[in-house]
Amino acid sequence: VKVWTPVLLVLAGAYVGAQMLRPLPTPQMVATETSRTVDGQFSIPWPAKGQGAVRVAGSGDLGTFGEQKPVPTASVAKVMTAYVILKGHPLRRTEPGPDITVDQKTVADGTSAHESRISGLTAGQKFSQQDMLKMLMIPSGNNVARLLARWDTGSDSEAAFVQKMNAAARELGMNSTTYTDPSGLDAGTVSTATDQLKLAEAVMKDETFRTIVALPSATIKGLPQQLINNNVLLTAQGLSVRGIKTGSSTPAGGALMWAAYKTVGDEEPRILGTLMDQRVDGPDPDATNSLALVQANSKKIIEAVRGALASAPVIRKGQPVGYLDDGLGGRMPLVATKDVNVIAVPGQQLKLSLVASASPLPHTAKAGAEVAVLTVGEGDGAKSVPVAVQKDLAEPSFGTRMTRLG
Template sequence: MPLSRRARRLLPVAFLLAVLLLCAAALVVGTRARLPVPGTADDPAAGARWPAEGQAAVVVGDGLVHGSGHQRPVPVASVTKVMTALVVLEREPLAVGEEGPVLTVTAADVADADRRRARSESVVGLGAGDRLTLRKALLALLLPSAGDVAHLLAVRTAGSEEAFVELMNARARELGLGSTRYVDASGYDPGSRSTARDQAVLARTALQDPAFAWLVRQRAVTLPTVGRVVTTNRLLGRSGFVGVKTGSTTPAGGCVVVAAHRRVDGREVLVVGAVLGQRGPDPLGVAFGEAERLVDAVAGPGS
């Protein structure tokens, strides 16, 4: 049937619209082809396996930080001590292997440790008059997670723990950790809160300090009065894990920040992960399991 005059006039317009639609479709396909594919070298962290509860975050090398849903500030327990150590080291840098100045434990420090022990906070229990180097004090802070040493370092660095906490919060703001607020140097107070995303960023920053990176790789330290104490990090030394910090209280649940060397796209990178708010009979064990699965999901087990 012959086309009407009006239909013939509309043919060029229809043809032009079809061409434009085809161009738009090609542009969309091209754009999608350039988007990261989950779990590939384009964006390995996009393949992250998130825990069923709590929250988590992971960053591969210098890439973007990926986080699970529900990133809201929660208690982080002794993971707080990552910031404590960073603030101390930025004010009194140590070279790897350097002992640093000697600290003397006072009667007030011992009384503070007794108060912390009475409320079931993690302490090592140094004696009055004990002398230990700054390096050993930081090891006591980070390995057995000594709350009494966190207080000792805070007072030595800033004059009081309250003044030290101000330094911690100022550093958090400088790093853009907008969901992080500290109220103590040890993390025992549930008011010290953060998100997994913020803690992954903080750990990656702290690990850029060679002294901090060395400290969190150690498995034990010998202290005066106390003797040998070991790390709480059950993953350390396994499958390339090189740190970082654990924390566990009733309000916080099991919390861990981990770092592991992995080969991704033919090169070795550092994968940093944070897992917060894990529960169960062994909340730290659950957090370690989730952290290990998270790292393996983005980089491959033992890669």
Template sequence: MLVLAGLLGTGSAVQLTRDNPAATLTTSIGSTLRVPGKPATMPWPGEGSAELMIEGLGRLGGSGGGPAKAIGSVAKVMTAFVILQEHPLNGNQEGPELTVSAEDVADYERRKATGQSLVHVVEGEELTQRDALEALMLPSANNIAHQLAIWDAGSEEAFVDKMNDAADELGLANTHYSDPSGFLPTTISTAADQVILGRAALKMPVFAEIVELPDATIPVAGQINNYNDLLGESGVFGIKTGSTDQAGGCLLFASRVKVGSRTLILVGAVFNQPGANTPEQLAATNRVVRKLLTAVRKTVKEYQLLAAAPAGKVETEWGATATVSPATPLKVVGWPGLSVPVKVETTPPAAGIAAGQEVGTVEASGVRVKLRTDAAAPEPSLWWKLTRF
């Protein structure tokens, strides 16, 4: 009997001193959450098409998703993109020189007779690659688009092939280029496709720097001015205007949108706006863009994605529970209806549960909030400790 009592006593002591098993933690937080509220009604144009995308957040919306149409000089964004892919520039590099030939001068004279957008050139003039890109993107010189194409690929046809290859690589399914300037109405695209291209082009620092210039100075032509009248307004820092009889007014644009301490990059497009001539077409385009930018600033704000309320539960092996909540509301920048990816990481308590105990984190859009227990949970009873397996 003494031996049995001793064994029982030893067993009880072992049972009572064993570590408590880890608790389990479950949450009701999904892998994506939608910003609450009614989606805003954006002032999309009544004609043509439009598209808005905010880097790091997603697509704000679009309108007029019909067939591809002429885009005018917005085509020069792809021309610059291909040139900088083939001949990268860094920092203040000017790049190699392009010598204006007699053929370049003849091309200029032919285009001048049809009222195209040009910069004056003379035979023997030397333009650096940066000069040429500035002439291409600011005053939208069709003759420089031609000269760059010949310089890079030997012919316009070969260069246009490169443009279309680049479009395929970027997934621009509704885009086709027929020329490097966009003068031909058979150079077609959509607002959505060109926003994809604009985002890719802005990742090239030299491209982003050039399209933000209000003016520049190049040989022979002297000071050249940026045709983008919205430059510097409402955070706009590019990208390219376009207008022809077939294309109407077009603008591929980028804007810095400040929300609290964050600066977001908006890339948008408004295409195919009506008008009797280029000034009327671009004025109509700019009116739409201004309305959209005003609406964006009213809509894109900080919203509560997750309240500081129970969003999970910790449960012990002995049946004690405690709810789990974010320590503070999880707030993100976005707009009503936006789907936001959410990452939840948990670290269940190894033993008892104390009030305010950190048990994980929840993160969305770079904002991380701690998950904590809302209350303490009772310790296990002596009977549970003695009888557990």
């Protein structure tokens, strides 16, 4: 006893010291949910054929329909043309931007039958970038799309610009999209409704673009006639549609990318949708009737979504949304510090994302200390709320440290 007791005490002391000096595991944050579904049910009145997708900026996707396979886009391709132009040549809403000179090729293209174009141009005319974008997006000028492509790259060909369009598509995650021309006239320019919705959300962040595509008409000095937008939904009562682009051709049928709004309290969420491959039965020269069909079908969807869209309670103050795991068996609940209401439709599934405010996470904190942020929804306009520890957070106890094996 006299020999081994001191030895055992020394060993016990060494063990205690070693256990107490061991670095504590880094706390890990775990979310209790990754999504939350709004109470109730809602069904989008999709058409019988084709494909489509709808989302609300900030709250996320409402749904899709149809097989999301690449189909011709027709003039909806011009949205990407405008996106690439504005990305390379940013423009404020009130700025005219640099002058762009009309070349002989643009003039010749303006006489082409069976495609949308800006006619009456003469070589050497100069128009501002702002006015060129209006000619591109309002009456859907194919010849202007090609001119902008050549101007952007300083080339006699549109090929280099088309490469930029495809690169931008990859950056936006539009993996089922291929551009072969800047106007969409070529049937090889194909995409899906879900891909075009990604583009819609990205391009509508640009104030200049939003202003242009909301115009039912425009008068430009130097043009013999007023520009008229063939998107009839822009002037439809009770829809609050402000864009974005129509498309129609024999290969594509009717296509429409749209943006609508609804005032809910002090917010005005943007509702984005794309509808593609809409076709009428029977002869349809230049897809004129299919264009009317896609706008009529889109109108039904917009009316239904606007009618169902409302502010919904999703998270309540004090509600547990996750916990801190100290790595030694201890779990501290994390709670929302305030209510979160999201503008959504009944039955909509909302994404929940819990992200630490700082790294590493603390081992100690007072009750109510904010350690993370919970985001409800996706993209611009998503709602966020600080998340705090529910009670005082203390380091693992002496007993826990002593029994730590791993």
